[in-house]
Amino acid sequence: ALLPILHFPDPRLHKVAKPVEQVDDRIRQLVKDMAETMYDAPGVGLAATQVDVHERVVVIDISEEGNELRVLINPEIIWKSDDTQVYEEGCLSVPGIYDKVERAAQVKVKALNEKGEEYTFDADGLLAVCVQHELDHLMGKVFVEHLSSLKQNRIKTKIRKQAKEKA
Numbered sequence: 001a002l003l004p005i006l007h008f009p010d011p012r013l014h015k016v017a018k019p020v021e022q023v024d025d026r027i028r029q030l031v032k033d034m035a036e037t038m039y040d041a042p043g044v045g046l047a048a049t050q051v052d053v054h055e056r057v058v059v060i061d062i063s064e065e066g067n068e069l070r071v072l073i074n075p076e077i078i079w080k081s082d083d084t085q086v087y088e089e090g091c092l093s094v095p096g097i098y099d100k101v102e103r104a105a106q107v108k109v110k111a112l113n114e115k116g117e118e119y120t121f122d123a124d125g126l127l128a129v130c131v132q133h134e135l136d137h138l139m140g141k142v143f144v145e146h147l148s149s150l151k152q153n154r155i156k157t158k159i160r161k162q163a164k165e166k167a
């Protein structure tokens, strides 16, 4: 089922997600709903925090055809490169806002899959950006918080105006 995505500055986006205790059918259904919601947006990633579920679950699919779904349960970055890359980021919780964010160029990630089995993978490029962006969400952080307070205030004003026009 499609899940409603929380929009900045909703305070629930700042809640810290808890680790998943048991990878069971409830979690597998959540993953299915998150993937459906991500593809519908469309996006290349989605964190459970964004759909108001405060558990450490992330889905990512950076493939062109949208047929390479990655499921990250209790994900951890176990290594980060010193060199960084700047990438123009967007966010499904901050629609219409794009800005440059500097992050580690390569990361090594450890996570559980839908069966609860542990796996690791190396990421660079867009995948590295996306993993770091999604893990920020699980820590209650939205990408705009990397920007100056001047820019953040302008974004809040713009989002409020968008909300008024829609209402």
Ligand SMILES: O=C(O)C[C@@H](Cc1ccccc1)C(=O)SCC(=O)c1ccccc1
Pocket (backbone or CB within 6 Å): 042, 043, 044, 045, 046, 047, 088, 089, 090, 091, 092, 093, 126, 129, 130, 133, 134, 137
């Ligand atoms: O808000 C989110 O977490 C989803 C976000 C993740 C992200 C990935 C990479 C850079 C920044 C943010 C998005 O998917 S934003 C939409 C987007 O980047 C995109 C959408 C469709 C095709 C390609 C990219």
Ligand SMILES: [Zn+2]
Pocket (backbone or CB within 6 Å): 090, 091, 092, 093, 133, 137, 143
């Ligand atoms: Zn986001």
